[in-house]
Amino acid sequence: MLLLCIQGSPRKDGNTATLTSIFAEEAENMGIEVEFINITDKNIFPCIECGTCEEKGFCPIEDDMQKIYSLFVKADFVLIGTPMFFYAPPAQLKALIDRSQALWARRYIFKLSDPGRLWRKGFMIALGATKGKNLFEGANLIAKYFFDAVGAEYLGFLGYRKIEKKGDINKHPKAIDEVREKARELLVPYLKRxxxxxxxxxxxxxxxxxxxxxxxxxxxxxxxxxxxxxxxxxxxxxxxxxxxxxxxxxxxxxxxxxxxxxxxxxxxxxxxxxxxxxxxxxxxxxxxxxxxxxxxxxxxxxxxxxxxxxxxxxxxxxxxx
Ligand SMILES: Cc1cc2nc3c(=O)[nH]c(=O)nc-3n(C[C@H](O)[C@H](O)[C@H](O)COP(=O)(O)O)c2cc1C
The missing domain is CATH 3.40.50.2300 (Response regulator)
Structure with missing residues (x-):
C-alpha cells in the first residue's frame, strides 16, 4: 500500500505543509508506506505542448516528472495539498498537474488502462487567506480532472479559509484533528487487503x-x-x-x-x-x-x-x- 502525498506550496514549512504532513504521519502510524513530495524540491518543467504524449504516449521532458509518473502508477492513494494562489494551485504544483497529461493521453488516446486505476483514490487538502464562498471552486475542478488523468477516483477535499500567515493553521480550532480523522477514514479500508x-x-x-x-x-x-x-x-x-x-x-x-x-x-x-x-x-x-x-x-x-x-x-x- 503506497500513499503518495504531494505538498504543493512553495512555502515548505507553511500551512499546507503542516496539514499534508499530518495526513502522511497518520498513514505512517497505520503502517502505510508513504512517498512525500515537496513540490519545491522537484525540478518539474512546465508542459510545452509539444504533442509528443498525444502522438507517442510519453512525455519527452527529462526531469523529475519521469519518476513521478512511476509513483502515480504505484500509488494506491494520492493526496494533494495546496494553498490558493489566485484561486488555483501555485505554479509549481500546476506544472506537475499539467504534465499528468501524458498519463491522460495513455488512457484516452492510446486506450490503455493503468492496472491500479480501478482502486486508486485521490483527495485534496486546500487552504487560503480569504473567506469567500467560491474560494476552492477552481481548485476543486482542477482536482477533478487531475485525479482522472492519474487514474484515481476523486473523493473530494477539506478546505480551510482565513489561513494566511505561516503557522495560522495551528490556531485553527478543528483543522488538525479533522485531517487526522479523514486520513484514518480514507485509508483504513486499504489495510484489510x-x-x-x-x-x-x-x-x-x-x-x-x-x-x-x-x-x-x-x-x-x-x-x-x-x-x-x-x-x-x-x-x-x-x-x-x-x-x-x-x-x-x-x-x-x-x-x-x-x-x-x-x-x-x-x-x-x-x-x-x-x-x-x-x-x-x-x-x-x-x-x-x-x-x-x-x-x-x-x-x-x-x-x-x-x-x-x-x-x-x-x-x-x-x-x-
Ligand atoms: C501569490 C499569492 C497568491 C495568493 N492568492 C490567494 C487567493 O487567490 N485567495 C486566497 O484566499 N489566498 C491567496 N493567497 C494567500 C495564501 O493562500 C495563504 O497565505 C496560504 O495560507 C498560504 O499557504 P502556505 O503557508 O501553505 O504557503 C495568495 C498568496 C500568494 C503568495
Missing amino acids: HKVLFVCTENACRSQMAYAFARAYLGNRLDIKSAGTNPADKIDPMVIEVMAEKDIDVLYLKPQSIKEAVSNWTPDLVISMGCDDECSNIFSSPVEKWDLKDPRGKSLSFMRQIRDEIEIKIKERFKDY
Whole structure:
C-alpha cells in the first residue's frame, strides 16, 4: 500500500505543509508506506505542448516528472495539498498537474488502462487567506480532472479559509484533528487487503505481468507488490507490448529488489514465478511456486503464452479471495 502525498506550496514549512504532513504521519502510524513530495524540491518543467504524449504516449521532458509518473502508477492513494494562489494551485504544483497529461493521453488516446486505476483514490487538502464562498471552486475542478488523468477516483477535499500567515493553521480550532480523522477514514479500508508479493529473477517480465493482472482484477482485495532476486534496470519492452494487447499499461512499472519491496511491508503470501530456491530462504511468509518458464530473450509469441498462463493462474488462484 503506497500513499503518495504531494505538498504543493512553495512555502515548505507553511500551512499546507503542516496539514499534508499530518495526513502522511497518520498513514505512517497505520503502517502505510508513504512517498512525500515537496513540490519545491522537484525540478518539474512546465508542459510545452509539444504533442509528443498525444502522438507517442510519453512525455519527452527529462526531469523529475519521469519518476513521478512511476509513483502515480504505484500509488494506491494520492493526496494533494495546496494553498490558493489566485484561486488555483501555485505554479509549481500546476506544472506537475499539467504534465499528468501524458498519463491522460495513455488512457484516452492510446486506450490503455493503468492496472491500479480501478482502486486508486485521490483527495485534496486546500487552504487560503480569504473567506469567500467560491474560494476552492477552481481548485476543486482542477482536482477533478487531475485525479482522472492519474487514474484515481476523486473523493473530494477539506478546505480551510482565513489561513494566511505561516503557522495560522495551528490556531485553527478543528483543522488538525479533522485531517487526522479523514486520513484514518480514507485509508483504513486499504489495510484489510491480503498482502501478496510476486517474485522472479529480474522483476522485468513474469512477476510484473502477475502484478499488473492481480492489480487490475483484484486490487480491492489484494495489496500487491512484485520484486526480483536480481532486478533489471527496466521492464522488458516485450512485456509492455504484450500487456498493451490486453489493454493493460505497464510502461511506468519499475523493477525493484526484494529488499526494497519488503523494507516496510511483510507479505502474507509470496508467489515465486520460477526463480531458484533462493526465494524460499528469504521469507518467513509462506512461499508458493508457480514454475513458469522464463520468457526473457525468447520470442514474442512465447511471451504471449506466458502472459496468458499468468492471467489464468491469477484468476484461478485468487477466485475465493
Ligand atoms: C501569490 C499569492 C497568491 C495568493 N492568492 C490567494 C487567493 O487567490 N485567495 C486566497 O484566499 N489566498 C491567496 N493567497 C494567500 C495564501 O493562500 C495563504 O497565505 C496560504 O495560507 C498560504 O499557504 P502556505 O503557508 O501553505 O504557503 C495568495 C498568496 C500568494 C503568495
